[in-house]
Amino acid sequence: MDNLDRFSINNIRKEFMDFFKSKEHLTEQSFSLIPKNDKSLLLIGAGMAPMKRYFTGAEIPPSNRMATCQKCVRTGDIDNVGITARHLTFFEMLGNFSFGDYFKDEAISWAWEFLTKTLKIEEDKLWVTVYEEDTDAEKIWHEKVGVPLERIVRLGKDDNFWELEVGPSGPCSEIYYDTGEGKGCGLPDCKPGCDCNRYIEIWNLVFTQFDKDEKGVYHPLPNPNIDTGMGLERVATVLQGKPSVFDVEPLLSIIKKIEEITNLSYGKDKNKDTAMKIICDHSRAATFMIGDGVIPSNEGRGYVLRRLIRRAIRKGKFLGIHREFLTETVQVVINEWEKAYPELSEKESYILKVINLEEEKFKITIDQGLELLQKEIQKIKEADKHVLDGSIAFKLYDTYGFPYELTEEILNENDFELDKEEFLAIMEEHRKMAREARNKTGSSGWKNKDFNIDAAKTIFTGYTEVSDEAEVLKIIVNGVENNTIEEGQSGFIILNKTPFYAESGGQVGDTGKLAADEFEADVISTNKYNKDIYIHEAKIMKGSISVGDNIIASIDVDKRKNIAKNHTSTHLLHKVLKQILGEHVNQAGSYVSEERLRFDYTHFETIDEATIKEIERRVNKAIFADYKVFTDLLDIEDAKKSGATALFDEKYDGVVRVVSIDTFSKELCGGTHINETGKIGLFKIISEGSIASGVRRIEAITGKAALNYLNYLNDLVDGLSETMKTTREELLSKVNNLKKELKDKDKEIHKLNNEILKNNINEILDDYEEINGLKLFAIKTKDKDANSLREMADKIKDKNENCIIILASDLGNKVLFVSSVTKDLVKKGIHAGNIIKTAATVAGGGGGGRPDFAQAGGKNPEKINEAFEVVKNQIKEIN
Known part of the structure; x- marks a missing residue:
């Protein structure tokens, strides 16, 4: 085996896991990037992060010795990705861990053995550092392992003490690889700790002795632990002698795909190389994040994902890519990493779909946003200013989907700054207004499309039909009316009639298929234009279709059923809230999809847990009553006289649709519903809280989603019972006893501290x-x-x-x-x-x-x- 194979990413990963398996370690698949039961982290960024509770003793590990290759995402150094040789947002972290089992002796000896015996790295190429107060580690390195004292360097806390903001911490010892005098500063005392690039850290051995709390206090752990971390891509790069992580396979395969897409050559232009590296890194990070369940959004980890995707798209524009391309680079990631991470192939279609939808969404506005930003940059340049107003950055964010970091990055590239404080103030004000008005706009988003539609009113047949024959009235591609739409294209199709429900009243639009002879299209969303023209956003999978052609429009029936269950549940919930909290309760917004429902309502007091349970109980009681659900078309005044509930700020036409659930509930509603409440199955509230002054929100699930949630809770109770070594019935009692024991011990500690103080008081008083x-x-x-x-x-x-x-x-x-x-x-x-x-x-x-x-x-x-x-x-x- 030559050096390239021996030091390949795949081989190093395998050799590492096999080595520690031989040392009686339990070798595990990587934990998810989404932290479990840890609100202190947005995403997993270190090998030990998913195991913090093992280190602190809060949970019992499956083995006292473990080794993993952990997926990690860090965005703190995102500006350095593609510029430096080793920065990545996504990387794999090799690590071996001891939970109160072995300590420094074994950790140091095994690290040396793996590097010099398994990977066969020359001993004189390796240097080590130790924390300046850690004489034990220095002794082991020198006396047991045999590293000469001149290749052991003592460094201070900034370099050799490892800690998270909250959690396990302790002194560490780092192993460095000497890349040779030619890479150094030339000074005679050059060694690890020097700012030059000669010595590259490849492995960090952390001797975890403390648990740092949120106040920054270090509490000694009952048993010292071992936590090591070795960046897989970094060590492969160093050992192969490559200039950067992007020159190591399989990352280089992503770069080659970008070369193919752009018809450019990597290594010819520094700025273009940087853009290629950013696309490579962000494609890989996005793939793994979506594979672990993160979806693009404007909050939390979803915002991190959206920022990465949109940053990659912008770099693609810089390279001259004017089409959707990320699914191609993401496909390479899936192909190259699926063997080590089989979840990627299992979720391949889902990952590609999320990427494609996000890219399509951003593609519509990116050019306009970039054009606006360039104009604004020109304006401040001509005015001899250096700062862009926060209001412009907010417009780019709100209208064109630019994360403010992206705007800031483009400004910095042009030697300008962003008034971030003003941007954040406008953002907060916008959020307040959005909370108050959320979900009251219905289909208003479609009023601002860049095209005008002159078409006959669409006849909606979806209340009674799930499939219908229809005529194509209009086709719009890229904002322009076309006579035909072809395979591979995406656009908007307007029919003379449709069974597809268009997004409105808080209910999401239907998805499904349009089909004819030799033609097939996926409908990915349905919306309204000017209230009565239905727009089917479609991607053509096969053949072509033209204006005047007849097609069969068929909705996704299972999705429709789940949406209907959730929508009918909002009516039951609305009625129950009025019964329990009072008639002042009114709907202030809603969201109904196939997965869940969200119901905003007017109420000015906190709801206690007992009341939430009673609300849930009464909704389920109505479900179990198996009420019939039926609809009537009535004159608006007759509907109101019949007792139908209407949204106080909604405008209604002369004839309205009234949805009645037996004699239990009656509301004006244009949404789709089930015909019997028993089909809902089960209703489960998952959250309740305030979202604005006088407005509260309930989020709930029904049917299969509720069953899955209850199964999860059941497994959680079983897991807790097993951990606590008790039965389900005795679990609460055992937890309460444990809490009492801890409280008693705290009192005892406090008493002992007082005794110590009492014994020392004379000395203190002097x-x-x-x-x-x-x-x-x-x-x-x-x-x-x-x-x-x-x-x-x-x-x-x-x-x-x-x-x-x-x-x-x-x-x-x-x-x-x-x-x-x-x-x-x-x-x-x-x-x-x-x-x-x-x-x-x-x-x-x-x-x-x-x-x-x-x-x-x-x-x-x-x-x-x-x-x-x-x-x-x-x-x-x-x-």
């Missing part, structure tokens, strides 16, 4: 400095919380008058201050809040408080002594 006749207690402690400092201050005040107390607790990466002043000094105008503010400011923080007591924090524990000195000088001036 630790003061007299300044102009008053006592100053300036005492530095380690790892004490606010309650402990308060109690210490109280003990001192109990034994002293005429004293000022300033206490500091060094918490590792920050400091906590407490100040207290006796009553006699408070009367003289000495203020604890002013004292604490002075101390905290010196330590890089801030705060304040009452005259007799105050608390504050700082970022720099090393400045505690300096803070004390400044406080002393302040007191001298006061007194």
